[in-house]
Amino acid sequence: MYKEDTIAAISTPHGAGGVGIIRISGDKAFEIAERIFRGKKDFKLIRSHTINYGKIVNPESGAVLDEVLLSKMEKPKTFTREDVVEINCHGGMVVLKNILELCIKEGARLAEPGEFTKRAFLNGRIDLSQAEAVIDLINSKTNESSKAAISQLEGKLSRKIKDARSKLIELLAHIEVTVDYPEHDIEEITGNMVYEEIGKIKEKLCDIVKSFERGRIIREGIDAVIIGKPNVGKSSLLNELSGKSKAIVTDIPGTTRDIIEEYININGIPLRIIDTAGIRETEDVVEKIGVEKTHRAIDEADLVIMMIDAKRGMDEDDNRILTMLGDKKLIILINKIDLVDEKQINEIESLLKGRKCIRTSVKEGTGISELENAITELFVQGEVSVNEEILLTNIRHKNLIDMAISSIEKAMESIDGSMPLDLVSIDITDAADYLGQITGESVSEDVMHEIFSKFCLGK
Numbered sequence: 001m002y003k004e005d006t007i008a009a010i011s012t013p014h015g016a017g018g019v020g021i022i023r024i025s026g027d028k029a030f031e032i033a034e035r036i037f038r039g040k041k042d043f044k045l046i047r048s049h050t051i052n053y054g055k056i057v058n059p060e061s062g063a064v065l066d067e068v069l070l071s072k073m074e075k076p077k078t079f080t081r082e083d084v085v086e087i088n089c090h091g092g093m094v095v096l097k098n099i100l101e102l103c104i105k106e107g108a109r110l111a112e113p114g115e116f117t118k119r120a121f122l123n124g125r126i127d128l129s130q131a132e133a134v135i136d137l138i139n140s141k142t143n144e145s146s147k148a149a150i151s152q153l154e155g156k157l158s159r160k161i162k163d164a165r166s167k168l169i170e171l172l173a174h175i176e177v178t179v180d181y182p183e184h185d186i187e188e189i190t191g192n193m194v195y196e197e198i199g200k201i202k203e204k205l206c207d208i209v210k211s212f213e214r215g216r217i218i219r220e221g222i223d224a225v226i227i228g229k230p231n232v233g234k235s236s237l238l239n240e241l242s243g244k245s246k247a248i249v250t251d252i253p254g255t256t257r258d259i260i261e262e263y264i265n266i267n268g269i270p271l272r273i274i275d276t277a278g279i280r281e282t283e284d285v286v287e288k289i290g291v292e293k294t295h296r297a298i299d300e301a302d303l304v305i306m307m308i309d310a311k312r313g314m315d316e317d318d319n320r321i322l323t324m325l326g327d328k329k330l331i332i333l334i335n336k337i338d339l340v341d342e343k344q345i346n347e348i349e350s351l352l353k354g355r356k357c358i359r360t361s362v363k364e365g366t367g368i369s370e371l372e373n374a375i376t377e378l379f380v381q382g383e384v385s386v387n388e389e390i391l392l393t394n395i396r397h398k399n400l401i402d403m404a405i406s407s408i409e410k411a412m413e414s415i416d417g418s419m420p421l422d423l424v425s426i427d428i429t430d431a432a433d434y435l436g437q438i439t440g441e442s443v444s445e446d447v448m449h450e451i452f453s454k455f456c457l458g459k
């Protein structure tokens, strides 16, 4: 399944840095290090899991490439469960490249992206979902998303999935014995018993799926789109929330023609905030395209922030926009309250028929923190305490759990229809198989390739 050769790569980001790390893993790691490292002690005498000062020297020319700290780590107590050498050198790209080239010349192969983690998986140190958590951890943009990744890396998701899978397999074994060896003296399993057992497993899987929406938001963030008629202050809001003057603001209606997006972070939740062209009937070709893009952005958004101009009041256009939104998650802002009095605001609120809204003046900065709190509340009811629970964050895992659930449902229907148990067991087998693909107990080479190719080089 994998070539047992020795791999090497630069494990730190490209570009100049204080230190850079080159990692070598495989049977020849020590042999290579022995040839290129000159330390106080003979390499063979260096104890495992120690860090050692010395020089990297080209054995042929005798040229010194750098002064380094080298860690020697003997298998199996290493990340890949193979012999590992890490060379901490100075962080210039030329130094790193020269040392890497020397390692390759001495017999290592340049690692593929994610290959160190792949070896950790293939050698049984971590399972597939844990390997994927390593990618998430590297890519996480907020504290919450890194906490979720760490909990997955610790194997919290894997344990639940493995548990559900082994219960299914136990059940399958029981069914098989009942069907194939009725003469054996074990308790015969009935359709009702199977129904009850897989029902319980289904419940547990459904709970995990429920955490997906929150998990996805914590990992990828919320897509929030700001919409409204032209000139209500959408671009001003984007600029205010992001603290940049990214979007052009003028008092000419129809200023924004294209989608403008910015990433911000509200109470630990990453938010992709999208400013759009104001929605109105228009003959202007460019603006028309902009309005079409606005509609598409609304379709794809997790949250719509609709702005109403307090000065102009609610009109037909606002109503049309509101009905168009369907059941999208919505926050309504009554903006420019600095220009009107209480009576005018009340009038708009009464026309909104009890829909919750926030009064803002983007110009004066009022109502912005209420908006931020409303966003947080909508998506994270209460405090996020990722450590206490597992969060499903990965779409591949979600799809597989969904498929396992529908296989279990099919099995339950078959039992309802009084089908024989050996037929029911086909769907249960499918369910177990889908779950196995999450942890990697039953996974194809293609899927594995797909997963590990998402990694950066050197991890």
Ligand SMILES: Nc1nc2c(ncn2[C@@H]2O[C@H](COP(=O)(O)OP(=O)(O)OP(=O)(O)O)[C@@H](O)[C@H]2O)c(=O)[nH]1
Pocket (backbone or CB within 6 Å): 228, 229, 230, 231, 232, 233, 234, 235, 236, 237, 248, 249, 250, 251, 252, 253, 254, 255, 256, 257, 276, 277, 278, 279, 335, 336, 337, 338, 339, 360, 361, 362, 363, 364
């Ligand atoms: N008085 C007042 N003016 C505001 C407020 N918010 C925005 N404005 C002004 O309203 C005008 C339009 O603001 P924009 O942010 O460009 O509005 P927009 O919704 O992006 O407009 P389009 O891109 O044309 O759809 C600008 O002159 C802003 O300075 C506010 O709360 N109070």
Ligand SMILES: [Mg+2]
Pocket (backbone or CB within 6 Å): 234, 235, 236, 247, 248, 249, 255, 256, 275, 276, 278
């Ligand atoms: Mg604008």
